[in-house]
Amino acid sequence: MIVGEAIRPLIALVVFLGLTLAVSLVGGAVTATSVGTWYQDLAKPVFNPPDWLFAPVWSTLFLLMAVAGWRVWRLGGVKVRSKELAAFAFQLALNLGWSVVFFGFRAPAWAFMEIVALFAAIVWTTWVFWRCDRWAGVLMLPYAVWVAFALVLNGAIWHLN
Numbered sequence: 001m002i003v004g005e006a007i008r009p010l011i012a013l014v015v016f017l018g019l020t021l022a023v024s025l026v027g028g029a030v031t032a033t034s035v036g037t038w039y040q041d042l043a044k045p046v047f048n049p050p051d052w053l054f055a056p057v058w059s060t061l062f063l064l065m066a067v068a069g070w071r072v073w074r075l076g077g078v079k080v081r082s083k084e085l086a087a088f089a090f091q092l093a094l095n096l097g098w099s100v101v102f103f104g105f106r107a108p109a110w111a112f113m114e115i116v117a118l119f120a121a122i123v124w125t126t127w128v129f130w131r132c133d134r135w136a137g138v139l140m141l142p143y144a145v146w147v148a149f150a151l152v153l154n155g156a157i158w159h160l161n
Contacts, residue, residue, distance in 0.1 A: 013070045020066040023092050024058065027099035034103040042108075043160035048153060061143045065092075068139035072129055084128045091121035108158040115151045122147055 035051070069088045072081050098118055102111035122144045130137025 009070075009074055012073055013067075016066040016070040016073070017063070020062040020069075020092065023096045024062045027096050028055075030099045031103045034106055038106050039103065042157055045153065045156040045160065047156075057146060061146055064139045065143055068129055068136040071133050071136040071139070075132055081132065084125075084132060087121065087125040087128050091118065091125045094118040094121050102154065108154060108161060112151070112154045112158050115147065115154050119144070119147050119151050 065088075069085065072084045072088070075081055078085055094114065094117055098111055098114050101107055101114045105111075122140065126137050126140040126144050129140055
């Protein structure tokens with residue numbers, strides 16, 4: 001019984017890591033359909049980061065996001081933290097949705113509207129995480145900053161094309 005209780009949080013961490021990894025992999029697969037072709041032909045602003053930067057940044061952000069969600073889960077599980085974990089799941093779905101709209105549908109204008117909703121969901125998730133676990137909120141901050149930058153970048157690409 002004691003061993004099971006000790007392993008349960010580790011299993012939950014693996015689940016959170018697996019969930020965010022799955023979203024990352026599906027989003028990456030959708031992105032791969034356009035990043036080497038259509039995306040290369042778009043006009044981009046001078047502040048567009050080099051392509052090689054996106055994978056390590058997103059990998060780090062998904063890792064931080066997973067740990068943040070796990071920390072909140074540890075405070076009582078889904079029954080106690082349903083609002084916070086629903087916010088987490090919602091922003092994660094919107095994250096995947098942005099890749100589908102921008103790269104899959106090749107629609108920067110629609111993706112801009114989607115990323116505005118994503119950013120709002122991230123801010124909300126960060127806030128509700130912060131209220132129950134400061135470290136979980138802190139872990140979400142780099143993600144919020146990066147998506148704010150991505151929002152500006154998406155808007156600029158939409159404007160230039």
